[in-house]
Amino acid sequence: MKEHVQYDVKEQIAEVQIAAEHWTPQRALTWAFETFGNRVAISSAFGAEGMVLIDMASRVRSDFRLFTIDTEFLFPETYTLMDRIEEKYGIAIEKVYSVLSPEEQERTQGAALWARDPDLCCNLRKVEPLRRKLSELSAWITSIRRDQTSTRSSTRRIEWDAKFGLVKVNPMVDWTTKQVWRYIHDHDVPYNELHNQDYPSIGCTHCTRAVRPGEDPRAGRWPGFAKTECGLHIIEPVAGTPVPDASKAAKFGD
Numbered sequence: 001m002k003e004h005v006q007y008d009v010k011e012q013i014a015e016v017q018i019a020a021e022h023w024t025p026q027r028a029l030t031w032a033f034e035t036f037g038n039r040v041a042i043s044s045a046f047g048a049e050g051m052v053l054i055d056m057a058s059r060v061r062s063d064f065r066l067f068t069i070d071t072e073f074l075f076p077e078t079y080t081l082m083d084r085i086e087e088k089y090g091i092a093i094e095k096v097y098s099v100l101s102p103e104e105q106e107r108t109q110g111a112a113l114w115a116r117d118p119d120l121c122c123n124l125r126k127v128e129p130l131r132r133k134l135s136e137l138s139a140w141i142t143s144i145r146r147d148q149t150s151t152r153s154s155t156r157r158i159e160w161d162a163k164f165g166l167v168k169v170n171p172m173v174d175w176t177t178k179q180v181w182r183y184i185h186d187h188d189v190p191y192n193e194l195h196n197q198d199y200p201s202i203g204c205t206h207c208t209r210a211v212r213p214g215e216d217p218r219a220g221r222w223p224g225f226a227k228t229e230c231g232l233h234i235i236e237p238v239a240g241t242p243v244p245d246a247s248k249a250a251k252f253g254d
């Protein structure tokens with residue numbers, strides 16, 4: 001965080017949080033970049049809303065930081081999209097990996113861990129790498145939206161992320177799928193080819209399938225399991241963690 005930011009970050013959140021609910025995504029991005037400088041980065045798995053966020057960020061600050069958790073189990077189409085992003089926006093995506101290669105994971109945990117214990121697999125390949133990455137930042141920016149899952153329905157545009165101990169900025173929290181796709185088409189934003197093949201939500205190859213007509217857009221994630229989240233966006237308040245606005249404590253997702 002910039003040195004000129006003199007006051008405690010949680011106080012700062014409390015000051016802006018309510019007003020931020022009325023901000024545009026661009027206003028939230030501007031606030032994040034001005035407040036945290038080089039200690040804020042966008043986290044993305046390059047879904048449709050993530051692509052909108054990246055395009056918006058490029059118009060606010062050309063040298064924004066962008067990282068992704070590369071589980072090494074992603075679709076070829078996703079890797080192709082990463083190359084297109086680097087070329088179009090002139091940035092280098094910061095790729096974060098598990099400490100275990102896929103081969104080491106198989107050796108230590110057995111074959112096809114994702115089919116037996118997807119929570120452990122996600123912890124090894126997503127949550128631990130994310131925790132490591134976030135430890136070098138003061139804030140992170142995501143493209144999560146309230147209407148994606150029930151666990152995301154109470155997300156604030158700006159919030160204290162008690163799970164990882166930093167500020168979390170969610171500029172697109174109140175956007176709809178329709179708005180996302182309108183922006184993509186209006187601004188000629190690149191997107192994952194799999195979206196044209198009935199994959200509205202895209203993760204690892206082992207845990208993502210196309211959805212059938214009428215199914216929930218996230219029905220194709222972890223099919224066969226009750227799991228709907230990889231654990232990156234579930235905020236778990238810890239005892240003694242200050243909440244910026246006590247009257248809104250329930251909104252922090254317990």
Ligand code: SF4
Pocket residue numbers: 071073113114117118119121122123125126203204205206207230
């Ligand atoms: S989405 Fe599946 S393969 Fe990817 S890390 Fe989670 S459990 Fe493992």
